[in-house]
Amino acid sequence: MPLIDKLVVCGVGLIGGSFALALRNKKKVGRVVGIGRSKESLERAQALGVIDEIAPDWASALDGADFVLLAMPVGQTDAVMEAMAPHLQAPTIVTDAGSTKRDVITSAYHRLDAHLSRVVPAHPIAGTEKSGVQAASARLFRGKRTVVTPLPENDPAAVERVRKAWQACGASVVDMVPQDHDRVFAAVSHLPHLLAFGLVHELAGRANAELLFSHAASGFRDFTRIAASHPEMWRDICLANRQALVGELDQYLGELALIRSLLLSGNGSRLEQLFEEASQARTKWGEELMKNVTSQPMAGTEQAVNPAAR
């Protein structure tokens, strides 16, 4: 039995495309309509069978829609919500897949204030360094987590339908307060992306960049995998969450200052202790991760995914 009759996906890329494919795969969706900036990308999504049709405008997209997923870079949220607002019908549930929540919620209060009972912000914790609908996969969310940050104004039935949609994609759903969400992900996701982008950018700009890259091995490969991520998406995340992110960066800079002083003073015992604490924490976390994911491969491998094989 379909959970969603007419699904509208705005931004049919890795995340929006994978959501559509996962629901299709489970026969939980009737019709999938795509809308977005790039006609070429929408046509590719249609050719790949990710969406059934391309909506020419929001009036047509929202006509009879019962579920909208906003999956474009978060910097577009405000403009998209403004464009949607005049055409939004009372029963339509609106959710999003943004990596930041406070900015999305601010736009919702500003642009969709008449519809707040059915605007349920969410964030699927999945992705790879690949982007675009050609990287989408029905399996992307399996064994992963989706964070939902319900609004006080939300109709509990709307929140429940958003939860059910993500569960149908194979994700487990947890609730968080938006402020906590943005602080936690600044630390464990946004900062690591920033650090990886920074390292690759700095090395790539050097005169001997080719020599350096030619000697880089598996440690560098994994450390910098996320530096291949979508630049616009990450620009938007970093700007939307810059307050928390600068706080995290500054805390990290404090750590690097400590490490630098230990190096300069040749303090081997404190350096080893620091590495030991990190190594133990990382090993413990890695073991728990393996227990939880069991046979589920995590997203984010170097291997190309062939959409035709899905």
Added chain:
Amino acid sequence: MPLIDKLVVCGVGLIGGSFALALRNKKKVGRVVGIGRSKESLERAQALGVIDEIAPDWASALDGADFVLLAMPVGQTDAVMEAMAPHLQAPTIVTDAGSTKRDVITSAYHRLDAHLSRVVPAHPIAGTEKSGVQAASARLFRGKRTVVTPLPENDPAAVERVRKAWQACGASVVDMVPQDHDRVFAAVSHLPHLLAFGLVHELAGRANAELLFSHAASGFRDFTRIAASHPEMWRDICLANRQALVGELDQYLGELALIRSLLLSGNGSRLEQLFEEASQARTKWGEELMKNVTSQPMAGTEQAVNPAAR
């Protein structure tokens, strides 16, 4: 036909054990003798069939040895070379697997000055975040690179035998000047390890560490994999190469200062451009890497390797 009759491995861990296993696997070695600090680790190596016997001292180890691999943490090099020196026989080739080369070479000049024609420093570019002989694998070096940094005093035949031994393990061999080696690996290996150790250490020390780790996903997993590495080994590398490493760290801190200012001023277009340059460079490098390694899996996956299955 064996390339090496009696092989001595000092420090039978991940690297030393994998070297022995790879040569055994190709029937390129007669007898493998282990020596090291930890009796327990040597006994494990013997039980796993990585070494044939445990040498009680250097006199016995070096008696009739034709090839010695030093594979303990680089901080021990000077003391080990001092202990070896009185027992070293003229034909014995000595090489090492240290991640830094200038410190190893300084010790060689200091401790093995009568033997320099046969001391050939090298560095296999392979490893995982796992350590110890139980993580060793005959396949560790396949499709990888070993850097050899020959000394002007080296007998070319000795250099050639070291090259052949690493090639027998499946590695391709390149020559480098030691100073270049240490600078290049400070940038593409030692700094990323330091940054990963630092991030995990900083997060693990927080009151809400458990909450943070519980939300960390595949980006964090790969970024921090190397933070599970061997603390003593990395203390030694960081101290041995601290001059180059502090230089790299300072250059990186300059990059982070730039990124911080772009965040604070909300300069989205320059931030996106920086991310774009990094993303393009990393994507290009990743594609070249995949071409080169073809079907060779790179070391460093989360999966446990079962030594019994090798």
